[in-house]
Amino acid sequence: MQAENLKYTLLDKIISVNDMSLLQKVNDLLGNVNIDQTIFKLTDAQKEMLMNSEEDILKGDLTTNDELNAEEDLWLNG
Structure with a gap:
């Protein structure tokens, strides 16, 4: 699976999650990603x-x- 496809798959899954504990864990895991410095293609x-x-x-x-x-x-x- 290409990175772009995996990103969209992950987004779809995250959007469907209602478990606050799981969302917090995902947020903690991705906490070091600085989206302000990200260049979007x-x-x-x-x-x-x-x-x-x-x-x-x-x-x-x-x-x-x-x-x-x-x-x-x-x-x-x-």
Whole structure:
């Protein structure tokens, strides 16, 4: 497995964890990683997504968190 794929797999797993003790252990394990000094390499698709997001912001094409939660509730509860 390539490093990039492994990172995404780990992220998916971490996002699904609700056990605070386990999350704290992962945080402690990764505690020495300085993300402020990390250089992120974006794919062309990620760059395009960010540019599209910036265009949406400039056009005012936004959805508030409350609106999104209401849509989600409607979708989940019918």
